[in-house]
Amino acid sequence: MEKNLNLNLKVWRQKNAEDKGGFQEYKLKDISTDMSFLEMFDVLNEKLIVEGGDPIAFDHDCREGICGSCSMFINGRPHGPKQGVTTCQLHMRSFNDGETIVVEPWRASAFPVIKDLVVNRSAFDRIISAGGFVSVNIGNAQDANSILIPKVDADESFAAAACIGCGACVAACKNASAMLFVSAKVSQFALLPQGQPERKQRVLDMVAHMDEEGFGACTNTGACSAECPKEISLTHIARMNRDYLTAELSTESK
Amino acid sequence: MNWVTKMFSSSIGQKFIMALTGLFLCSFLVIHMIGNLQLFKNDFGLAFNTYAVFMTTFPIIKVVSYLLYASILYHAFKGISLVYKNNKARPVKYAVQNGAANSHWTSRSMGILGTIILVFIVVHMKNFWFEYKFGHEIGYTSYFTNMATGELKAEPMSAEYTQFNKIEENIISNETGQYRVVVVKDLYKEVATEFKEWWLVALYVLCMFAVAFHLYHGFQSAFQTLGINHSKYNGLIKFIGIWFFSVFIPAGFAAMPLYFFFK
Numbered sequence: 001m002e003k004n005l006n007l008n009l010k011v012w013r014q015k016n017a018e019d020k021g022g023f024q025e026y027k028l029k030d031i032s033t034d035m036s037f038l039e040m041f042d043v044l045n046e047k048l049i050v051e052g053g054d055p056i057a058f059d060h061d062c063r064e065g066i067c068g069s070c071s072m073f074i075n076g077r078p079h080g081p082k083q084g085v086t087t088c089q090l091h092m093r094s095f096n097d098g099e100t101i102v103v104e105p106w107r108a109s110a111f112p113v114i115k116d117l118v119v120n121r122s123a124f125d126r127i128i129s130a131g132g133f134v135s136v137n138i139g140n141a142q143d144a145n146s147i148l149i150p151k152v153d154a155d156e157s158f159a160a161a162a163c164i165g166c167g168a169c170v171a172a173c174k175n176a177s178a179m180l181f182v183s184a185k186v187s188q189f190a191l192l193p194q195g196q197p198e199r200k201q202r203v204l205d206m207v208a209h210m211d212e213e214g215f216g217a218c219t220n221t222g223a224c225s226a227e228c229p230k231e232i233s234l235t236h237i238a239r240m241n242r243d244y245l246t247a248e249l250s251t252e253s254k
Numbered sequence: 255m256n257w258v259t260k261m262f263s264s265s266i267g268q269k270f271i272m273a274l275t276g277l278f279l280c281s282f283l284v285i286h287m288i289g290n291l292q293l294f295k296n297d298f299g300l301a302f303n304t305y306a307v308f309m310t311t312f313p314i315i316k317v318v319s320y321l322l323y324a325s326i327l328y329h330a331f332k333g334i335s336l337v338y339k340n341n342k343a344r345p346v347k348y349a350v351q352n353g354a355a356n357s358h359w360t361s362r363s364m365g366i367l368g369t370i371i372l373v374f375i376v377v378h379m380k381n382f383w384f385e386y387k388f389g390h391e392i393g394y395t396s397y398f399t400n401m402a403t404g405e406l407k408a409e410p411m412s413a414e415y416t417q418f419n420k421i422e423e424n425i426i427s428n429e430t431g432q433y434r435v436v437v438v439k440d441l442y443k444e445v446a447t448e449f450k451e452w453w454l455v456a457l458y459v460l461c462m463f464a465v466a467f468h469l470y471h472g473f474q475s476a477f478q479t480l481g482i483n484h485s486k487y488n489g490l491i492k493f494i495g496i497w498f499f500s501v502f503i504p505a506g507f508a509a510m511p512l513y514f515f516f517k
Contacts, residue, residue, distance in 0.1 A: 217265040217269055226355075227356050235484075
């Protein structure tokens with residue numbers, strides 16, 4: 001049933017990376033509960049443009065929960081109050097009439113703010129470049145059935161591969177640690193035969209790069225997994241710890 | 255960089271040592287608990303005092319105890335440095351952060367809980383370990399066991415009395431019968447006197463809550479760090495972590511000062 005809300009928004013505004021930034025308050029009237037959170041922001045931005053103001057910069061792309069672009073820290077939680085959804089899939093029916101909603105960008109030294117709610121998440125791309133891939137020969141693709149993969153392994157790998165790299169894990173973690181993201185990217189290959197040749201070097205390189213980027217260490221609070229829109233499990237972090245320690249102890253390179 | 259230095263300076267490597275030293279300290283708590291249960295024995299402290307001599311003189315125990323001191327220091331100071339480093343990973347804090355929505359408060363408070371425990375360890379070691387090894391306040395007590403009836407009597411020695419060995423044992427006979435006489439440094443009496451101070455008892459009991467909450471997260475967390483996270487074992491690890499290390503062990507330790515206070 002459709003219902004309209006009046007809302008008070010407190011949004012982080014920051015001109016650029018150097019600007020100190022601060023909260024700006026906005027009042028919105030007659031917001032439909034059927035709107036997504038980002039559509040509510042579109043309404044606000046249109047209002048700001050009409051009034052001659054600067055619209056709020058925020059990341060978005062597919063708006064169907066699979067691209068990992070949207071990244072708002074809403075009322076103290078990444079992607080807002082619901083479990084297993086991204087901000088674009090969060091609907092205004094999750095909020096109450098007259099509620100004050102505080103919206104902040106992801107906070108981490110490895111994710112510097114570019115403008116308003118947009119942060120630079122290139123650190124994730126650099127971690128992937130350090131080893132989050134498999135090297136394959138060119139030519140025709142092999143027959144899919146020529147390499148046998150147990151169903152449980154395929155499922156587990158797929159669950160890890162569901163990571164959309166949005167950075168909610170880093171945003172939720174009290175240490176701004178990227179362990180859940182990196183462990184998902186390590187696990188999706190570690191569980192498959194195609195990932196085996198580079199398995200040890202991959203985890204060493206990716207962890208080394210993760211540390212270089214200035215993410216914190218893991219305290220196993222589980223906040224990352226609880227807030228992950230794709231509900232990536234902590235078992236992947238345990239697997240990465242295992243792989244990292246055995247790789248460090250057993251690779252040929254000194 | 256040498257691979258050993260590289261491994262132990264990486265985020266996972268540092269956590270690995272935190273987990274290993276943490277579990278070692280947990281195993282110490284079990285031994286410490288079993289030994290201290292002798293405080294509840296109704297023998298004027300004979301068993302406890304004999305045990306205290308064994309723990310401070312037996313060579314293997316001595317080696318392990320130095321390893322233990324090193325582990326406590328490493329775990330504490332590495333922990334503090336990790337909290338500092340992890341804080342730096344988020345230089346600008348959130349205005350609103352709802353941590354309770356996604357994690358247990360103990361897991362977010364390991365640094366402060368650990369600091370309370372470190373302060374407690376310093377106080378605790380000053381009270382008993384330092385007094386026992388270097389202090390002059392702890393006197394000697396003679397225990398007479400009637401070898402025919404098993405009847406036990408304890409008599410404090412004079413304040414000036416001292417002996418070469420921490421424990422000396424003799425058999426004496428007189429007209430009332432044959433006695434086994436044990437003269438030993440009376441740590442039991444020190445424990446019994448110290449725990450008559452209400453503020454010290456309160457401090458000990460409060461600190462045991464810190465131990466309980468630290469281990470509520472810490473024991474389980476150590477296994478996750480070591481890479482042990484499997485549906486076959488998780489239930490057992492959780493059960494031991496919560497019921498044994500976070501309830502039974504701290505409750506048992508808290509019972510000791512309370513027992514002497516109300517005795």
